[in-house]
Amino acid sequence: MTQPATAATGFGARLADRTRPLRFYSITPPRESTPREDLSRVGRLTVERLAPLGLDALILYDIQDECDRTQEARPFPYLATVDAGHFRDEHLADWDRPVVVYRSVGKYEPATLKSWLAEQDPDQVATVLVGASSRHTPVRTTLNEALSLWRDAGGAPPMGGVTIPERHAQRADEHERMLRKQESGCSFFVTQVIYDLTAAKDLVSDYAYACRERGIEPAPLVFTLSVCGSLKTLEFLQWLGVHVPRWLQNQLVHSQDPLADSYEQCARMASELAAFCRQLDVPFGFNVESVSVRRIEIEESVRLAAYIGEILAD
Amino acid sequence: MTQPATAATGFGARLADRTRPLRFYSITPPRESTPREDLSRVGRLTVERLAPLGLDALILYDIQDECDRTQEARPFPYLATVDAGHFRDEHLADWDRPVVVYRSVGKYEPATLKSWLAEQDPDQVATVLVGASSRHTPVRTTLNEALSLWRDAGGAPPMGGVTIPERHAQRADEHERMLRKQESGCSFFVTQVIYDLTAAKDLVSDYAYACRERGIEPAPLVFTLSVCGSLKTLEFLQWLGVHVPRWLQNQLVHSQDPLADSYEQCARMASELAAFCRQLDVPFGFNVESVSVRRIEIEESVRLAAYIGEILAD
Numbered sequence: 017m018t019q020p021a022t023a024a025t026g027f028g029a030r031l032a033d034r035t036r037p038l039r040f041y042s043i044t045p046p047r048e049s050t051p052r053e054d055l056s057r058v059g060r061l062t063v064e065r066l067a068p069l070g071l072d073a074l075i076l077y078d079i080q081d082e083c084d085r086t087q088e089a090r091p092f093p094y095l096a097t098v099d100a101g102h103f104r105d106e107h108l109a110d111w112d113r114p115v116v117v118y119r120s121v122g123k124y125e126p127a128t129l130k131s132w133l134a135e136q137d138p139d140q141v142a143t144v145l146v147g148a149s150s151r152h153t154p155v156r157t158t159l160n161e162a163l164s165l166w167r168d169a170g171g172a173p174p175m176g177g178v179t180i181p182e183r184h185a186q187r188a189d190e191h192e193r194m195l196r197k198q199e200s201g202c203s204f205f206v207t208q209v210i211y212d213l214t215a216a217k218d219l220v221s222d223y224a225y226a227c228r229e230r231g232i233e234p235a236p237l238v239f240t241l242s243v244c245g246s247l248k249t250l251e252f253l254q255w256l257g258v259h260v261p262r263w264l265q266n267q268l269v270h271s272q273d274p275l276a277d278s279y280e281q282c283a284r285m286a287s288e289l290a291a292f293c294r295q296l297d298v299p300f301g302f303n304v305e306s307v308s309v310r311r312i313e314i315e316e317s318v319r320l321a322a323y324i325g326e327i328l329a330d
Numbered sequence: 331m332t333q334p335a336t337a338a339t340g341f342g343a344r345l346a347d348r349t350r351p352l353r354f355y356s357i358t359p360p361r362e363s364t365p366r367e368d369l370s371r372v373g374r375l376t377v378e379r380l381a382p383l384g385l386d387a388l389i390l391y392d393i394q395d396e397c398d399r400t401q402e403a404r405p406f407p408y409l410a411t412v413d414a415g416h417f418r419d420e421h422l423a424d425w426d427r428p429v430v431v432y433r434s435v436g437k438y439e440p441a442t443l444k445s446w447l448a449e450q451d452p453d454q455v456a457t458v459l460v461g462a463s464s465r466h467t468p469v470r471t472t473l474n475e476a477l478s479l480w481r482d483a484g485g486a487p488p489m490g491g492v493t494i495p496e497r498h499a500q501r502a503d504e505h506e507r508m509l510r511k512q513e514s515g516c517s518f519f520v521t522q523v524i525y526d527l528t529a530a531k532d533l534v535s536d537y538a539y540a541c542r543e544r545g546i547e548p549a550p551l552v553f554t555l556s557v558c559g560s561l562k563t564l565e566f567l568q569w570l571g572v573h574v575p576r577w578l579q580n581q582l583v584h585s586q587d588p589l590a591d592s593y594e595q596c597a598r599m600a601s602e603l604a605a606f607c608r609q610l611d612v613p614f615g616f617n618v619e620s621v622s623v624r625r626i627e628i629e630e631s632v633r634l635a636a637y638i639g640e641i642l643a644d
Contacts, residue, residue, distance in 0.1 A: 188576070214528050214575050221577035225584065261528050262502070263535035263606075270539065292577075 026139030027114040028174050030072055031203055031236060037290065037328045038204070038238050038301025040116065041066050041321050042075030045103040047095045055098065059107030065318050066111075069325060073114040073142065075206070075303060076100035080120040080149060091252040101132060114140050116176060116206075121162035122148045122155030129162055133169040142174040144206065163200055177202035179237070181215035182259045184222070191223040195232065204235050206303055209242045209253060211260040213285050217292055224296040236299040239289055241282040242306060243320060244268060245275035245313040252307055275316050286324050302328075340453030341428040342488050344386055345517055345550060351604065351642045352518070352552050352615025354430065355380050355635050356389030359417040361409045369412065373421030379632050380425075383639060387428040387456065389520070389617060390414035394434040394463060405566040415446060428454050430490060430520075435476035436462045436469030443476055447483040456488040458520065477514055491516035493551070495529035496573045498536070505537040509546065518550045520617055526573040527599050531606055538610040550613040553603055555596040556620060557634060558582060559589035559627040566621055589630050600638050616642075 030038070046058050066074060081094045100117045108115070117136075121129060136143070145166065147159030157165075166175060177197035184190035194205060210216045216239060227234040244250050244260075250268055253260060260268075264281060268274040286302055293300035302324045306317040344352070360372050380388060395408045414431045422429070431450075435443060450457070459480065461473030471479075480489060491511035498504035508519060524530045530553060541548040558564050558574075564582055567574060574582075578595060582588040600616055607614035616638045620631040 212528075214526075214577070218576035221580045225580055262532035263528070266535045266539055 027073065027142050028138060028203075030114070031174060034236065034299040037299075038072045038236055038303075039069070039321070039325055039328070040073050040075050040206070040238060040301065040303035041069065041071055041318070042077055042116075042240070042303055042305040044077045044079055045098040045100050047097055049095070050098065055103070055107050059103070060110070063108065063110045065314075066321075069318070069321050071113060071321070072301070073116050074108075074111060075116040075144075075305075076104060076118060077305075078118040078120045078123070078146070080123060080146075080153075086255070086257075088255060091248060091255050114142065116142045116144060118144045118146055119162070120146045120148075121157045121159055122153060124156055126157045126161060126165060129157055130165050130169070133166060133173070136173040138173040142176060142204075144176045144178060146178060166201065171201055174203050175201050176204040176206055176238075178208065179205045179219070180208045180257070181210055181212060181219045182208070182257060184219040185212065185215040185259065188222070190219050191226050194223055194235075195226060195230070198232070198235055202235065204238060204301075206238045207240050209240045209256065209258045209305070209307065210285065211253070211258055211264060211281070213288060215259065216285070216289060220289070220293055220296060220298055220300075224298045227298075234298045236301055237293070238301040238303045239286070240303040240305060241286060241320065241324075242304065243275055243282060243313055243316045244278040245308060245310060245316065247274075249308045249310075249313065250274070256307065275313065279316055279320055282320055283323055283327075287327055290328060341387065341456050342452060342517075344428070345488060348550065348613040351613075352386050352550055352617075353383070353635070353639055353642070354387050354389050354520070354552060354615065354617035355383065355385055355632070356391060356430075356554070356617055356619040358391045358393055359412040359414050361411055363409070364412065369417070369421050373417070374424070377422065377424045379628075380635075383632070383635050385427060385635070386615070387430050388422075388425055389430045389458075389619075390418060390432060391619075392432040392434045392437070392460070394437060394460075394467075400569070400571075402569060405562060405569055428456065430456045430458060432458045432460055433476070434460045434462075435471045435473055436467060438470055440471045440475055440479060443471055444479050444483070447480060447487070450487040452487040456490060456518075458490045458492060460492060480515065485515055488517050489515050490518040490520055490552075492522065493519045493533070494522045494571070495524055495526060495533045496522070496571060498533040499526065499529040499573065502536070504533055505540050508537055508549075509540060509544070512546070512549055516549060518552060518615075520552045521554050523554045523556045523567060523570065523572045523619070523621065524599065525567070525578060525595070526575055527602060529573065530599070530603060534603070534607055534610060534612055534614075538612045541612075548612045550615055551607070552615040552617045553600070554617040554619060555600060555634065555638075556618065557589055557596060557627055557630045558592040559622065559624060559630065561588075563622045563624075563627065564588070570621065589627065593630055593634055596634055597637055597641075601641055604642060 043062060046055055078100050079097060104115055145162045148155050179190060179194055224234060244253060267277055271277045304317050304321040306314045357376060360369055392414050393411060418429055459473060459476045462469050493504060493508055538548060558567060581591055585591045618631050618635040620628045
């Protein structure tokens with residue numbers, strides 16, 4: 017079930033090695049209200065669960081209240097979480113591999129972001145700078161300001177970008193956004209959770225051919241997969257903007273075991289996307305998360321990450 | 331490469347055997363202007379090519395000028411074809427298996443349709459009654475009039491209906507149309523050419539669950555597959571309303587060998603759709619056609635039909 021740990025080279029060197037697919041796992045730090053001893057326990061459990069996977073990095077999300085993005089009621093309440101950087105420093109000390117820290121830049125003052133960027137070891141930390149979910153959200157720092165702070169910091173630590181196949185299905189221009197983000201300094205991409213295989217393949221394809229046409233080396237594209245163990249989780253995925261094909265929705269709704277069914281679907285998508293990216297010579301990887309906090313879903317997602325490690329090693 | 335010929339039971343009995351997938355191949359009769367000796371040659375060649383496949387039926391299309399359906403220029407010109415019934419009687423005498431004759435009902439006087447329906451041997455002939463492609467096309471018989479003639483003929487010969495997954499992708503109600511057609515007497519369905527696997531699975535799924543909910547036995551759903559050996563054929567497929575996913579369009583446009591690539595894609599869709607229908611307990615089948623008249627594409631489509639026979643027999 018485990019992968020041999022890769023040599024402890026820096027994250028940038030790992031990104032530059034385009035022959036081996038990237039493997040991430042992502043978590044959202046606990047709520048702000050979590051007692052200190054529970055934070056330590058969560059950190060310890062996370063390291064215990066994930067250390068055997070031989071991952072290239074652990075992603076720490078930085079969620080923001082996205083109530084501006086949609087009128088629909090959030091299936092799970094938004095609760096502010098412990099700062100990702102802080103959580104890592106205090107409670108993930110035993111995690112000896114790189115970390116990708118998401119930054120919802122609108123939450124921070126420019127000075128705070130600036131010093132945070134300066135303090136990171138670029139071999140051990142990468143970041144993904146995320147703008148506000150809507151134009152109407154009041155922000156302390158805009159995404160453009162944050163990008164300019166990152167450039168001022170010498171383009172460190174390595175920066176990734178978010179990409180959303182669903183947006184490509186609607187507007188057919190997501191590959192252009194990727195190219196613009198790449199121009200701004202992104203050296204890898206992480207998708208939103210995907211359940212729409214065709215939309216993901218469409219994006220990979222348009223991106224690959226656009227890169228070829230312009231003589232640009234494609235950046236690694238990391239697909240995020242998440243199992244779905246209940247109707248509540250399905251509803252939450254959809255609220256997050258994940259397009260779950262009609263046939264799969266029906267299957268999960270009628271299934272005796274949606275967790276097993278969604279696991280199987282994720283595993284199939286992983287192997288099909290791996291073959292497809294190899295065929296198009298686009299470096300790729302997989303990121304697994306559990307959008308639900310239920311233990312059974314978290315454990316199944318860890319099992320999925322291990323399985324993906326195995327099929328990629330074959 | 332061949333299948334043993336099934337017992338020469340009637341077509342209705344074959345439809346009622348829900349355990350074995352249906353296997354059709356479809357052709358469009360030659361143009362009206364074709365010299366008589368060439369018609370015989372086409373008939374002979376067709377029988378020679380298809381006899382080894384052990385098909386359940388040969389479909390004869392009855393094309394109509396669909397210039398009313400879309401403003402876009404038709405990549406291949408519309409040319410009136412020899413009447414399907416006539417072509418069968420005169421030039422397919424050696425085809426000893428059932429035939430499904432499409433009838434674009436608007437082209438015929440009610441009396442002509444009435445006598446044609448009455449003359450058919452329901453063990454050897456089935457029909458698909460097709461309405462006009464647009465509300466503005468002048469017709470001799472409407473689809474409703476034709477259906478009423480079919481009922482007057484005692485609901486013979488067996489009748490199939492056309493179903494279009496692309497319409498389901500847009501309006502999400504194609505399964506309701508199928509149920510209405512079934513109520514009107516359709517005992518099987520044949521799709522338009524499919525290249526959008528997700529749309530096809532979405533339709534199967536919604537149809538299966540709607541049948542379950544209403545306590546209706548699903549009718550066999552036959553998926554039409556067609557290889558695509560050139561950009562001209564791709565363009566024609568799209569003109570016909572076939573949705574080819576973006577990634578596959580890119581692949582075919584850039585391919586050294588689009589014929590082989592499209593063959594592989596059709597083969598994969600066939601095996602995935604077969605597994606999916608079995609899982610949902612929907613009787614199914616495959617129909618292969620070549621939308622192009624190029625010999626190389628026709629031969630590849632025959633090879634595809636043979637391959638599908640093999641994988642279904644496994």
